Amino acid sequence: MEMLITLKNIFAKQLPKMPKEYIVRLVFDPRHKSLALCKGDVPIGGICYRxxxxxxxxxxxxxxxxxxxxxxxxGTRLMNHLKQYALGENITHFLTYADNFAIGYFKKQGFTKxxxxxxxxxxxxxxxYDGGTLMECYVHPSIPYTR
Ligand code: ACO
Structure with missing residues (x-):
């Protein structure tokens, strides 16, 4: 729970355009999952997805x-671990509405418009989401994303 709260605070700080209540609702919604990258026990980044x-x-x-x-x-490490985990969950694609200034990051992670x-x-x-660009990534079953 402490880790989720830290992660929620990172999202709130780094995504200032997102309403804080909305971030709280999704991070603590049981239908959403969050992956945290930690230094010691402290998250320094993460991905929340449904x-x-x-x-x-x-x-x-x-x-x-x-x-x-x-x-x-x-950010690359996080995305690679998410993809590797997704393969075990039978997920073949990810979609996201990328903020315009983050499109470059998502492109480098294999996302396309x-x-x-x-x-x-x-x-x-x-x-x-208005103001975001819908992007997709195919998760290839034969790529060892975390090797
Ligand atoms: N625009 C263009 N390229 C970028 C950006 C960006 N905003 N951020 C990182 N990159 C590039 C890096 O230069 C690097 O390129 P390289 O492989 O050629 O060296 C590559 O993407 C991977 O960079 P990482 O170091 O792995 O990424 P980082 O740890 O910085 O994490 C992230 C990227 C998550 C976007 C981070 O910069 C961040 O938190 N930004 C603020 C929040 C944000 O914009 N999040 C995305 C919003 S959209 C959404 O959440 C659905």
Whole structure:
């Protein structure tokens, strides 16, 4: 619980445009899962996502690394671990509404603006965000993401 609270605070600080109550609601919503990258016992970044198991995809709601730890590879490590975990959960794709200034990061993690999943597989499941760009990543079953 302490880790989730720290992670929620990182999201709130790094994603100032997101209403704080909304971040709290999703991070503590049992339908959402969070992956935290820790230094010792203290999270320095994380990803909160909602798996849609029947649709075989996950929606990344929040992704952030604390300010003084950014651009050191932590964001890539987080995403690789998320992909590796997703493979064991039968999730084949991730979708996210990327903030415009984070599009470069998501592109480097294999996300594209073109959505390959059939629309009926995801439309109506994920929340639309104005000002964000919908991006998709295919999780390849034969790539060892964390090797
Ligand atoms: N724009 C363009 N490129 C970027 C950005 C960015 N905002 N951030 C990182 N990169 C690049 C890095 O230069 C690096 O490139 P390289 O592999 O050629 O060296 C690559 O992406 C990976 O960088 P990492 O060091 O692994 O990423 P980092 O630990 O900095 O984490 C993150 C990236 C999560 C975006 C972090 O910078 C952050 O928390 N930013 C503020 C919050 C934010 O914008 N989150 C995303 C919002 S959208 C959403 O949550 C759905």
């Amino acid at each position: 798996p849609f198991y029947d649709q075989q995809f996950g929606e990344i709601a929040f992704c952030a690394v604390t300010a003084n730890e950014q651009v050191q590879g932590h 073109s959505i390959s999943m059939p629309r009926e597989r995801w439309h109506g499941y994920i929340k639309h």
